[in-house]
Amino acid sequence: MVTRDSVATAGSAIGLVSLLFGWLTLKPNRLAAGTSLNLWETTGWGGTAIIFSLWLICFVLSLRGKERRPAAALSITANLIIIIILILAGLIASQLRQEETSLIRISLGSGIWLSLAGAYMVIFAARQRLPNWPVWRNLASWTGLAGIGVLLITGWLNDLSILQEFAGRQERFVQELGQHIILFSGSVTAGALLGIPLGIWAVRSKRVASPVFFITSITQTMPSLALFGLLIAPLSALSFAFPVLREFGIRGVGATPAIIAIIIYSLLPIVRNTFVSLTQIDPAVTDAGLGMGMSRFQLFRRVQVPLAAPLVLEGVRTASVQAVGNTAVAALIGAGGLGWFIFQGLGQAAADLIILGAIPIITLALVVDTLMRNIVRLSTPKGLAGGNQ
Amino acid sequence: MNNRSIKRWVFLSILLGVFLWLISNTQLWEIILSTLFPQETRVLHPRSLPVLVWEHVRLVVISSSITITVGVPLGIWVTRPSGRDFLPIVNDITSFGQTFPPVAVLALTVPMLGFGFLPTTVALFLYGLLPIVRNTIAGLRAVPPDILDAAYGLGMSRLHVLFRIEIPLAARVILAGVRTSVIINIGTAMIGAVIGAGGLGSPIIAGLVQDNIAYIIEGAVPAAMMAIIADQFWANIEETFAYSTISSNT
Known part of the structure; x- marks a missing residue:
């Protein structure tokens, strides 16, 4: 019997590939062209190792993703990935802005967007395998979004460019x-x-x-x-x-x-x-x-x-x-x-x-x-x- | 083809003829618009009307053709055994994606791909x-399972069933999707003028900026006609198709 969940596997693969793309974009001011920074250039090797291993866990779990327990674990991991990526992005943005002039803008790069898309795919697939576990199902659906909400409200992400644009207006x-x-x-x-x-x-x-x-x-x-x-x-x-x-x-x-x-x-x-x-x-x-x-x-x-x-x-x-x-x-x-x-x-x-x-x-x-x-x-x-x- | 659909095609051809005659007669526009708006020194956009229409048509035709060649096979794939795992997520994405306003999708391609023809085409393609x-998906899934059983029972191969049974029976619904997609593309391509893709949005935008209502009309009237013609064209194809399937069934 095949227990691999193709959607979750595809999502995890996208997540792993996303690590190769530009992670954050750095612009000297709001109108200038940006330079893109890699994952390891922004989070250091520690952060890279964490995100990489989380995606790897997802990938391995997805190979048995049609069973309930791996599915529940998958949904937790993917939600964690969303939250950790954004926490790190907020942290690095603040650091960079303290080091350099406050005019610089840091925005999320294509790598982060791809990773988020991959996480959505994994969560969506895992959610479907939990029909009789309403608590898990709700946790799987809402943890990531709630995390984003909390990060936004507490001002953790305030040094990202979109929020700076918002702050001025x-x-x-x-x-x-x-x-x-x-x-x-x-x-x-x-x-x-x-x-x-x-x-x-x-x-x-x-x-x-x-x-x-x-x-x-x-x-x-x-x-x-x-x-x-x-x-x-x-x-x-x-x-x-x-x-x-x-x-x-x-x-x-x-x-x-x-x-x-x-x-x-x-x-x-x-x-x-x-x-x-x-x-x-x-x-x-x-x-x-x-x-x-x-x-x-x-x-x-x-x-x-x-x-x-x-x-x-x-x-x-x-x-x-x-x-x-x-x-x-x-x-x-x-x-x-x-x-x-x-x-x-x-x-x-x-x-x-x-x-x-x-x-x-x-x-x-x-x-x-x-x-x-x-x-x-x-x-x-x-x-x-x-x-x- | 029966009488009714012949009438519809004749009507469409007349409409198309009138449209082509109108856009090629720049002088007529100049006369009408300068009588309506005597205070304006210029009543026609610097780029001529046929060029604007051509830009618009090109944008819509290119993006819609890519959309159809990608979209229909994608829809078929997720209803086959090999892609069935992806059916729920594709359903989810298409249903919440349609809630996204097309302007927002168009706007979001600019930070990624910049201004001009390419990002507009990409946005139109994705949204379409x-x-x-x-x-x-809806059309293929609506094919009654007993018909499929009968076809397999006759010894037809999967490909045969797909091309001889499923696609013809789903054609009407698929074509309705194409129609919606093309109409949305024509409308969204108007806004493409803001990001430098040209087309019939250009005179409207220029007219709004320079407060010149003649320009606005020069863009709006042909665009409205073009949308109606495209809509009728696909409606006719749908209609003609549906009749032929019914008659071949009986």
Whole structure:
């Protein structure tokens, strides 16, 4: 019987190979080109030996990775690797910055990123072998992430370049994060308030359904930058013709076209899912409700809404995740949000500033996705659980 | 091909014809835009419209072709016995990878690969892989097992089953993935203009910087048309394919 776990073996192999790549990148200042330092040049031979032997242990364990005990050991080792790599990186960054001028920037090199990717593969594979050990499974999934969280909060990693970039712009960051959240959540809420009634209307009348789906699916295919552009022209003409509008903040560029575009993008997933959720309700269920003497309103409120809710919310989830990304593009037309850092960073060719925008945007998208998935799960009636999605 | 799909192809050809005629008629744009925006001294981007469209198409075609040639075999491999171990992790990566906003992926390639055509192509390729791999897996796994049993029972080899049974039955879902991937690529390539990849994003960015709405329209209208044409093209291929599979089954 084969007990080798190929995914964990591949992950460990990636981890071992990663040690040959540049470990940390050193730049004389935030805009200069970097020189890359090897693992042994940064951590010394002691650190290299520790990381190398941990990866070697992973590799050996992975050869029996389909069994439970080796899998549990694998998951611990991989989590340890993540934490140790980052502890060492933070430590070395502080040392280097004390020795040299404080202008130098130290960022994680491709070796560290590869190692982290390898660790993810190992943890993912090991986790699957622990289905009946919930404690181990949770430990395996969360230890590394929790470790990163602790290192970030305690300031251990503060000498890494991304956090330095953050330190200089803390206020701006909080402001743009807030703007991002307000823009995307406000627009998606408006999209839902429009889209759900539209979906219900489309179910009731065929004449409404086809043009609604035609228009929303056409706008959905349009590139976001093009849709922003197409909205800028009429809006600026409007604000030019009626200067009063400008007092309300309605201008060609800025938040207004962004909000309108994101509402338009939210419509398709929400309308489509509302439509599908209502049409897929078994007529026998509605008949039963009517037979019990429910009024139309009661039927809607007590039968149709609970049955349709999970799928409708699933549409809102799709729309929200998409909106987080489109809001990032909206920074180009002056709407603000976390995309501002990306485009500022691209303009100045400042890598750290780009990353300061990109990573929080990805994190925000993942958080919104997880949150909405849980809301969908909670809204699913017990009788439907497991069936619907 | 039946009547319905012939009609769709005719409609698409007309749309494509109109598009080509529009982008090759630079003078028409100049006349319309300068009537709409008399205050602007320049209404057309210094690089001509056909060149911008060509840059955009080239970017999307190159990245999408690499995506398809890598993504479909990858999806097939993880559903074969040799790659089955990797199926869960590939599923996991494609599902959370699709949560990543494309702009963020594009932005992150710059610190690694710098500015220009290459990092944009790499970002488009990576991001475009997700829907294709995902749909290839979904399509292949949706093939009913009894059909496969019947095929093996007839003495077909694994390769035969793959090419004669599984891929034709999964084609529709795989093509839907390709369609999504191409549309996302066209949209993301717009933003590639910010990192110096050219294309139809360039006049929009220039228009935003110089506050020239004529430029913005010059970029936005052809881009929107291009996306719609590409979407219809893949929808038609999907449709034509689906009909032929059904008719060959009966």
